[in-house]
Amino acid sequence: MRHHLILRVITKLLIGTIMLFALYVQFHGDYSPGGGFQAGVIMAVAFIIYGIVFSLDDVQRVLPPWVVHKMAAAGVLIYAGTGVYSLFAGYAFLDYAALSPHHPVHGQHYGILLVELGVGVTVTGVMVTIYYAFTSRTPILDDEAW
Template identity: 70%
Template sequence: MKEHHLILRVVTKSLVGTIILFAFYVQFHGDFSPGGGFQAGVIMAVAFILYGIVFGLHEVQRVLPAWVVHKLVALGVLVYAGTGIWNMFLGYEFLHYGSFTPDHMSHGQHSGILYVEAGVGITVTGVMVAIYYAFAGRTPRLGNDDW
């Protein structure tokens, strides 16, 4: 595969970083502009999947091994639910973000939204990449003319 698709490989290499940066922008700027955890998660997953399509499953799994992805799938839900339980430890209702800063409720809302959106993003990235790995791991290596 190394000698094939020079243009695709060069363009992919320059695009992947930008896509990841954009995913982080959509994730953390979701308070001010369209976007949030779901969107950022799929955009982040697209970056890894694009890398996997062009360079092969083996190469992308050196960056993001399958066992890490499987942990991410569960980690996101734990972060989300953990935020809610943390609120309960602080003496308020489940997912009552104001409890982080009881003196200034809307500040706590900011941090709470940040945590749960991060949880959503982690799970969505994990699930998308994990499904891609599961499909691509079963696909035989195809030549250029096989389609």
């Protein structure tokens, strides 16, 4: 896709905005619609659009497959780790009050933030993984084929 100049320029402009929006949805999920799942998908879209408009090699130079695989696992670990931490701190599994024993409501805030981060990281990882898995099998189409 060497000659799609407009597409490439607009994509470059958009990717930053998409990532910023993903982070907003991620960390503002307490106050507005959205949360880890949606943010993860939007973050994945930023990489996928880069992969579509440029090439799979380009996006895999930014985000190699092994990093993506680790991300998918790391999110679940963050989530479950939060639960295990509260278990060891003497509370029930996933009782976020453990994160701030003197101020349980703050603990809830930290807990939700951490857990949503876990969900977001996993969803980003898995979505990009699936995209890689699909497109790395595809023979590279020239523009005329579409």
